[in-house]
Amino acid sequence: TKKIILDCDPGHDDALALTMAVASPKIDVLAVTTSAGNQTPDKTLNNAMRMLTLLHREDIPVAQGNQTPLVKPLETAPEVHGETGLDGADLPDPDFKVQPIPAIELIAKTLQESDEKVTLVVTGPMTNAALFLRVYPDLAKEKIDQIVFMGGAMGLGNWRPSVEFNIFVDPEAAKIVMNFGLPLVMAPLNVTHKAQIMKDEIQAIKQIDNPVGQAFYGLLNFFEQYHENPKWGFKGAPLHDPCTIAWLIDPAMFETDKMNVDVETQGDLTRGETVCDYYQLTDKPQNTEVLLDIDRDKFINLIMESIKSFSN
Numbered sequence: 001t002k003k004i005i006l007d008c009d010p011g012h013d014d015a016l017a018l019t020m021a022v023a024s025p026k027i028d029v030l031a032v033t034t035s036a037g038n039q040t041p042d043k044t045l046n047n048a049m050r051m052l053t054l055l056h057r058e059d060i061p062v063a064q065g066n067q068t069p070l071v072k073p074l075e076t077a078p079e080v081h082g083e084t085g086l087d088g089a090d091l092p093d094p095d096f097k098v099q100p101i102p103a104i105e106l107i108a109k110t111l112q113e114s115d116e117k118v119t120l121v122v123t124g125p126m127t128n129a130a131l132f133l134r135v136y137p138d139l140a141k142e143k144i145d146q147i148v149f150m151g152g153a154m155g156l157g158n159w160r161p162s163v164e165f166n167i168f169v170d171p172e173a174a175k176i177v178m179n180f181g182l183p184l185v186m187a188p189l190n191v192t193h194k195a196q197i198m199k200d201e202i203q204a205i206k207q208i209d210n211p212v213g214q215a216f217y218g219l220l221n222f223f224e225q226y227h228e229n230p231k232w233g234f235k236g237a238p239l240h241d242p243c244t245i246a247w248l249i250d251p252a253m254f255e256t257d258k259m260n261v262d263v264e265t266q267g268d269l270t271r272g273e274t275v276c277d278y279y280q281l282t283d284k285p286q287n288t289e290v291l292l293d294i295d296r297d298k299f300i301n302l303i304m305e306s307i308k309s310f311s312n
């Protein structure tokens with residue numbers, strides 16, 4: 001099994017990524033840390049804990065991350081994820097306690113206690129990841145095998161014309177992470193916009209007769225509505241964050257390319273843009289394996305099986 005720490009800002013698609021990770025026999029979720037992003041830090045923390053309560057995985061330690069991005073003021077996404085950050089379902093109140101230490105200390109403790117290397121999965125802004133790498137660089141190099149993240153794009157944007165939300169929220173953090181030197185796997189909008197769940201597939205989730213299925217029916221319905229705006233040209237809703245977990249479970253589902261990826265932090269129009277050296281125009285290291293295409297049928301099948309695996 002692959003040991004992971006999930007740093008997330010749930011968030012509908014984060015919640016699904018967490019669920020898939022917990023469901024998979026190939027993945028062992030050692031800890032969950034939360035970031036400020038889709039909603040305020042107290043809401044994303046509460047959402048992670050509500051999800052783990054729903055999944056009956058209160059044994060997984062949870063810690064809260066930084067209150068704000070490193071440099072920018074926090075900008076959240078209530079239009080996408082609602083006022084709670086997980087609108088659309090009645091989730092159980094958390095029935096366990098948050099760890100009384102900051103996210104980066106839980107990451108450090110988890111790595112120190114693990115005898116194997118751990119994959120850091122980041123599905124929100126990279127604030128916690130960057131702080132961790134700055135405070136514990138040696139531990140990171142010794143114990144983290146790779147950082148798999150959802151964020152950025154090659155030429156696309158969903159928050160600014162060429163800027164994706166997670167990197168938009170904390171570009172300085174993303175720059176630290178990308179230039180640290182650990183191997184990176186990136187799920188950019190180019191692939192996540194192909195990872196859409198269609199309306200009839202959301203209806204099929206309604207038929208899954210367990211509390212996790214019922215919750216995701218409500219959550220995905222809410223999430224899908226935001227993406228019905230014709231400006232996107234979508235037929236369903238893009239499941240961004242689950243691409244990271246799908247990659248860890250079944251990398252054969254994806255087509256990828258290696259290249260250097262860096263982050264623009266100065267540009268007037270482009271602060272937070274991921275600059276991807278697709279044609280190798282520089283001699284900067286190929287630090288990132290970029291997911292570029294996905295077998296959507298396999299992906300949806302994995303999601304359905306994950307949700308079905310929970311009991312009544």
Ligand code: BDR
Pocket residue numbers: 011012013014038077080123124150158164165166240241
């Ligand atoms: C990313 O931003 C958030 O709204 C989603 O959870 C995902 O991580 C997509 O741009």
Ligand code: CA
Pocket residue numbers: 008009010011013014038123124241
């Ligand atoms: Ca997210």
